[in-house]
Amino acid sequence: xxxxxxxxxxxxxxxxxxxxxxxxxxxxxxxxxxxxxxxxxxxxxxxxxxxxxxxxxxxxxxxxxxxxxxxxxxxxxxxxxxxxxxxxxxxxxxxxxxxxxxxxxxxxxxxxxxxxxxxxxxxxxxxxxxxxxxxxxxxxxxxxxxxxxxxxxxxxxxxxxxxxxxxxxxxxxxxxxxxxxxxxxxxxxxxxxxxxxxxxxxxxxxxxxxxxxxxxxxxxxxxxxxxxxxxxxxxxxxxxxxxxxxxxxxxxxxxxxxxxxxxxxxxxxxxxxxxxxxxxxxxxxxxxxxxxxxxxxxxxxxxxxxxxxxxxxxxxxxxxxxxxxxxxxxxxxxxxxxxxxxxxxxxxxxxxxxxxxxxxxxxxxxxxxxxxxxxxxxxxxxxxxxxxxxxxxxxxxxxxxxxxxxxxxxxxxxxxxxxxxxxxxxxxxxxxxxxxxxxxxxxxxxxxxxxxxxxxxxxxxxxxxxxxxxxxxxxxxxxxxx
Amino acid sequence: xxxxxxxxxxxxxxxxxxxxxxxxxxxxxxxxxxxxxxxxxxxxxxxxxxxxxxxxxxxxxxxxxxxxxxxxxxxxxxxxxxxxxxxxxxxxxxxxxxxxxxxxxxxxxxxxxxxxxxxxxxxxxxxxxxxxxxxxxxxxxxxxxxxxxxxxxxxxxxxxxxxxxxxxxxxxxxxxxxxxxxxxxxxxxxxxxxxxxxxxxxxxxxxxxxxxxxxxxxxxxxxxxx
Numbered sequence: 001x002x003x004x005x006x007x008x009x010x011x012x013x014x015x016x017x018x019x020x021x022x023x024x025x026x027x028x029x030x031x032x033x034x035x036x037x038x039x040x041x042x043x044x045x046x047x048x049x050x051x052x053x054x055x056x057x058x059x060x061x062x063x064x065x066x067x068x069x070x071x072x073x074x075x076x077x078x079x080x081x082x083x084x085x086x087x088x089x090x091x092x093x094x095x096x097x098x099x100x101x102x103x104x105x106x107x108x109x110x111x112x113x114x115x116x117x118x119x120x121x122x123x124x125x126x127x128x129x130x131x132x133x134x135x136x137x138x139x140x141x142x143x144x145x146x147x148x149x150x151x152x153x154x155x156x157x158x159x160x161x162x163x164x165x166x167x168x169x170x171x172x173x174x175x176x177x178x179x180x181x182x183x184x185x186x187x188x189x190x191x192x193x194x195x196x197x198x199x200x201x202x203x204x205x206x207x208x209x210x211x212x213x214x215x216x217x218x219x220x221x222x223x224x225x226x227x228x229x230x231x232x233x234x235x236x237x238x239x240x241x242x243x244x245x246x247x248x249x250x251x252x253x254x255x256x257x258x259x260x261x262x263x264x265x266x267x268x269x270x271x272x273x274x275x276x277x278x279x280x281x282x283x284x285x286x287x288x289x290x291x292x293x294x295x296x297x298x299x300x301x302x303x304x305x306x307x308x309x310x311x312x313x314x315x316x317x318x319x320x321x322x323x324x325x326x327x328x329x330x331x332x333x334x335x336x337x338x339x340x341x342x343x344x345x346x347x348x349x350x351x352x353x354x355x356x357x358x359x360x361x362x363x364x365x366x367x368x369x370x371x372x373x374x375x376x377x378x379x380x381x382x383x384x385x386x387x388x389x390x391x392x393x394x395x396x397x398x399x400x401x402x403x404x405x406x407x408x409x410x411x412x413x414x415x416x417x418x419x420x421x422x423x424x425x426x427x428x429x430x431x432x433x434x435x436x437x438x439x440x441x442x443x444x445x446x447x448x449x450x451x452x453x454x455x456x457x458x459x460x461x462x463x464x465x466x467x468x469x470x471x472x473x474x475x476x477x478x479x480x481x482x
Numbered sequence: 483x484x485x486x487x488x489x490x491x492x493x494x495x496x497x498x499x500x501x502x503x504x505x506x507x508x509x510x511x512x513x514x515x516x517x518x519x520x521x522x523x524x525x526x527x528x529x530x531x532x533x534x535x536x537x538x539x540x541x542x543x544x545x546x547x548x549x550x551x552x553x554x555x556x557x558x559x560x561x562x563x564x565x566x567x568x569x570x571x572x573x574x575x576x577x578x579x580x581x582x583x584x585x586x587x588x589x590x591x592x593x594x595x596x597x598x599x600x601x602x603x604x605x606x607x608x609x610x611x612x613x614x615x616x617x618x619x620x621x622x623x624x625x626x627x628x629x630x631x632x633x634x635x636x637x638x639x640x641x642x643x644x645x646x647x648x649x650x651x652x653x654x655x656x657x658x659x660x661x662x663x664x665x666x667x668x669x670x671x672x673x674x675x676x677x678x679x680x681x682x683x684x685x686x687x688x689x690x691x692x693x694x695x696x697x698x699x700x701x702x703x704x705x706x707x708x
Binding site: 049068173267 | 486489515548586591616622624
């Protein structure tokens with residue numbers, strides 16, 4: 001194992017790997033940002049329906065039960081996975097000091113992936129959802145995503161294989177695990193739900209197993225890979241303990257993969273029991289990561305004021321910790337009796353997917369993208385604006401939902417409270433959370449605009465003169481274009 | 483140190499064991515589950531839903547009702563008091579595809595909806611405009627499952643009776659499309675109350691109206707029955 005993520009990387013090697021990443025990663029990141037913005041608009045629409053249920057209810061396409069999963073799928077498959085894969089490709093090239101393998105394949109696969117996401121979202125909005133959380137994309141969409149994934153995965157593995165550095169850094173462990181996890185769980189779940197469907201509640205078992213393995217484990221691995229690379233990189237301090245990171249790696253893989261079945265589910269009783277045990281044991285990797293990050297950061301946290309990438313990643317670490325504790329606590333049967341089926345669970349999953357994963361990816365992407373384009377720069381003010389919108393938006397979304405969820409759970413556990421009263425009790429919290437959705441949407445649009453700014457500048461700097469040179473030279477004397 | 487193959491083996495083992503435990507094992511235990519006999523009546527349980535109700539399940543799936551409604555009764559005192567006489571078990575879902583267990587209770591649990599006093603007309607009006615029967619409801623309306631059309635010489639028998647403020651303009655009527663009727667057939671088939679060996683009913687049996695009375699949005703029940 002090498003001790004540091006190449007603190008003084010051979011400049012030539014990194015320039016070479018950045019150049020090879022340029023087109024594929026720009027395709028991945030720019031389309032991810034577009035899906036992200038679209039997804040947050042969907043979520044905002046769903047949230048507004050709690051102010052006025054008749055809002056956009058006239059036809060089926062934007063009914064609550066379709067826009068909500070469409071928003072979640074756009075966030076997950078449109079943004080989170082492509083961003084995670086893009087960061088993975090860059091890290092594998094960077095840490096291996098080698099160019100990206102088969103960049104052309106990645107470009108084709110990324111375009112194909114986007115085609116699959118578009119098909120899947122249209123399917124959901126059109127009423128072809130499968131009805132299983134995080135697996136809503138219909139039978140004609142998921143094979144597109146899976147095939148596209150294989151293309152990107154091949155390039156990632158080949159890049160890893162061609163590395164010119166002999167030792168492995170922990171981030172590479174995490175990335176390999178994530179790359180291995182996704183195809184297995186995604187294909188198993190989709191095949192068992194849409195191709196050779198299993199019967200009865202086994203469907204639910206499969207869907208829960210998938211959602212937990214995709215979220216907790218696969219996204220966890222992608223996100224932690226970025227955290228363990230960028231925290232040392234941005235602070236200039238070595239990772240506190242490689243062994244603690246490896247310990248977190250194995251415990252997360254072992255315990256995290258068993259979570260997802262809530263107490264009291266209509267499955268054999270040992271399943272929720274094992275799930276609860278897994279969730280509580282997951283406090284071990286959680287603690288290991290928190291301690292490791294804490295020691296690595298010691299005294300450096302103030303950097304977030306000047307370094308926006310760092311601010312995003314710091315937020316990601318905090319959200320990972322809080323979401324993990326919430327996940328473990330709400331898996332305990334006595335707590336779950338109160339919190340299961342309430343908005344608190346939604347708060348937890350938003351905190352994980354957006355607060356931890358998306359925020360960490362923003363930090364990574366803001367670090368990577370300017371390096372891909374020679375002379376490229378993102379607007380720092382817009383980055384800052386994005387950070388504030390996303391951070392405050394996450395808090396304004398998650399906090400009311402969490403408090404509202406507890407209020408809802410307490411009321412539902414009071415059998416004499418009429419259901420409509422529990423509904424009315426939660427309504428103010430839901431309405432406040434719309435503000436969070438709005439802020440997040442604004443932040444996401446800033447990301448798109450910032451990419452546009454970078455690409456626009458880049459165009460003006462190289463494409464426009466090149467185009468002018470081609471189009472205007474013949475009629476003009478040679479001296480006109482210096 | 484290069485431990486690539488070892489890492490891979492370890493990961494393979496970790497994921498394979500959870501796959502075995504959480505996917506294969508339930509399939510082995512439950513995949514071949516068949517109808518059983520209910521304890522008291524000795525009737526076969528469950529029986530497949532009739533065709534129209536099964537189509538209704540697809541309408542339920544397509545419109546994402548599952549985003550707001552659960553269909554599970556847990557063995558907790560509050561759940562048993564509010565949502566059903568007994569916990570729900572694997573047998574209750576044998577024939578459904580998809581199984582709409584749900585993850586949220588933005589709306590009431592529907593596992594035993596058919597045991598509550600709701601008429602077909604109530605369901606249709608509720609789907610067309612929830613607030614026409616439950617004031618202040620946050621459930622979205624589903625007007626696209628209905629057709630608003632010019633009334634003929636004689637109003638059609640299945641036209642909805644809607645209160646002022648929700649009714650179409652004079653000379654027009656609202657009639658359910660086949661999807662709406664299928665959905666209501668499905669809703670009327672939702673009950674999980676047969677006594678089973680692995681999920682017996684509590685003794686002494688609870689009066690059925692205890693369930694109905696507390697689940698109901700209070701205003702809605704009273705409106706309907708008074």
